[in-house]
Amino acid sequence: MELAEAKQKFIEAWGKLGSEWGINRTMAQVHALLLITPDPLTTEEIMEALSISRGNANMTLRDLIGWGLVEKQHKAGERKEYFFADKNTWNIARQVAKERRKRELDPVIKLLDELTKVQGDTKDPAYKTFNQSVTDINKLAKNVDKTLETMLKAEESWFWGSIIKIFK
Amino acid sequence: MELAEAKQKFIEAWGKLGSEWGINRTMAQVHALLLITPDPLTTEEIMEALSISRGNANMTLRDLIGWGLVEKQHKAGERKEYFFADKNTWNIARQVAKERRKRELDPVIKLLDELTKVQGDTKDPAYKTFNQSVTDINKLAKNVDKTLETMLKAEESWFWGSIIKIFK
DNA sequence: TTAAACTTTCAATAAATTTTGAAAGTTTAA
DNA sequence: TTAAACTTTCAAAATTTATTGAAAGTTTAA
Numbered sequence: 001m002e003l004a005e006a007k008q009k010f011i012e013a014w015g016k017l018g019s020e021w022g023i024n025r026t027m028a029q030v031h032a033l034l035l036i037t038p039d040p041l042t043t044e045e046i047m048e049a050l051s052i053s054r055g056n057a058n059m060t061l062r063d064l065i066g067w068g069l070v071e072k073q074h075k076a077g078e079r080k081e082y083f084f085a086d087k088n089t090w091n092i093a094r095q096v097a098k099e100r101r102k103r104e105l106d107p108v109i110k111l112l113d114e115l116t117k118v119q120g121d122t123k124d125p126a127y128k129t130f131n132q133s134v135t136d137i138n139k140l141a142k143n144v145d146k147t148l149e150t151m152l153k154a155e156e157s158w159f160w161g162s163i164i165k166i167f168k
Numbered sequence: 169m170e171l172a173e174a175k176q177k178f179i180e181a182w183g184k185l186g187s188e189w190g191i192n193r194t195m196a197q198v199h200a201l202l203l204i205t206p207d208p209l210t211t212e213e214i215m216e217a218l219s220i221s222r223g224n225a226n227m228t229l230r231d232l233i234g235w236g237l238v239e240k241q242h243k244a245g246e247r248k249e250y251f252f253a254d255k256n257t258w259n260i261a262r263q264v265a266k267e268r269r270k271r272e273l274d275p276v277i278k279l280l281d282e283l284t285k286v287q288g289d290t291k292d293p294a295y296k297t298f299n300q301s302v303t304d305i306n307k308l309a310k311n312v313d314k315t316l317e318t319m320l321k322a323e324e325s326w327f328w329g330s331i332i333k334i335f336k
Numbered sequence: 337t338t339a340a341a342c343t344t345t346c347a348a349t350a351a352a353t354t355t356t357g358a359a360a361g362t363t364t365a366a
Numbered sequence: 367t368t369a370a371a372c373t374t375t376c377a378a379a380a381t382t383t384a385t386t387g388a389a390a391g392t393t394t395a396a
Contacts, residue, residue, distance in 0.1 A: 003295055006286040010302060013279050020190045020272050024384075035301045038293040043343080053386045058344060079341055079394070087297070089304040104188050111181050118174040125206040127171055129255070133203045134178060136257040147331055163315055192354075211373080221356045226374060247364070247371055 007036055011050070026052060027060050031069055031085060040073045040082030068095045090156035101148050109145060112138040175204055179218070194220060195228045199237055199253060208241045208250030236263045258324035269316050277313060280306040 011032040018028025064070035073082040120127035179200040186196025232238035241250040283302045288295035
């Protein structure tokens with residue numbers, strides 16, 4: 001396979017994976033492009049490489065910066081802004097985990113905490129089933145939350161070392 | 169909060185969470201409804217409870233069965249099909265992990281394996297960066313894959329016991 | 337100041353995804 | 367068989383989500 005073809009496939013695959021996991025396809029593709037490009041790129045170059053509009057490129061880059069996956073860079077004597085991605089996969093994984101935890105897991109846990117407090121007739125199967133399911137899911141969510149928190153604080157080598165120790 | 173209101177909120181939240189993670193909102197809502205309902209429901213009852221069409225209910229239930237989250241049940245002397253959800257959260261988590269691994273992670277690892285094999289000029293920064301990123305992501309994906317595999321085989325108590333041991 | 341170079345915004349448009357509902361298909365009991 | 371009870375299908379419609387591009391905004395250098 002040619003490098004050019006391989007790059008294309010990587011960008012497509014990353015975009016597809018993103019969209020399957022609730023991340024805008026274009027955003028994932030821009031991220032993929034920056035991941036495999038050694039030097040920072042301008043908005044113009046990104047528009048060109050992915051055939052997207054200026055508005056789209058601009059908003060997507062803003063989002064990626066918001067996710068902590070991409071940073072701006074200025075070159076001395078130039079007006080243009082350059083963008084580059086952190087290429088450390090551990091940082092990427094942590095950053096994504098951190099953002100999604102904050103945006104999605106935290107609010108759900110907050111609601112589940114409330115829902116477990118709902119009172120009802122313990123003899124009523126409808127109440128019992130509701131309460132049981134909500135309580136169980138709440139426990140699972142909190143376990144996930146704790147695991148993520150540890151992961152966010154951890155060093156990569158320590159984290160995988162520990163995982164491997166358990167999982168043989 | 170009233171039980172009825174709490175049920176509604178749970179169904180909404182589960183639907184939102186699903187859509188944020190690439191799972192059809194209605195599918196997540198039907199699943200939520202079945203999770204908090206003690207007895208199996210008919211298509212008719214699900215249509216009614218969630219205000220969705222017959223076609224939608226039918227397809228969604230088929231999908232949920234395909235995901236291994238819902239099962240059909242027949243009642244003696246009745247023509248209608250009844251549906252119910254496995255209410256064990258550990259089973260749910262495992263089932264979702266299993267399906268998404270098969271549908272999404274496996275194909276990505278397969279492609280990454282190919283992309284790491286692409287040859288190029290080791291002096292070329294474009295090649296070096298591409299190769300490095302792809303190799304790193306491949307390693308991460310394989311670690312995730314291994315961890316999921318262990319999780320799929322594991323018993324719930326053993327799994328969380330081990331996780332907690334590591335993460336204090 | 338001015339004007340060129342560049343970035344951001346957002347209403348309109350396009351694309352993708354989801355839902356509907358009526359028709360076709362299937363199963364069962366008599 | 368038949369017909370009622372029930373399930374499935376799928377083209378069209380509705381909804382949601384993403385993208386465009388031109389206009390407005392900002393920054394910089396002279």
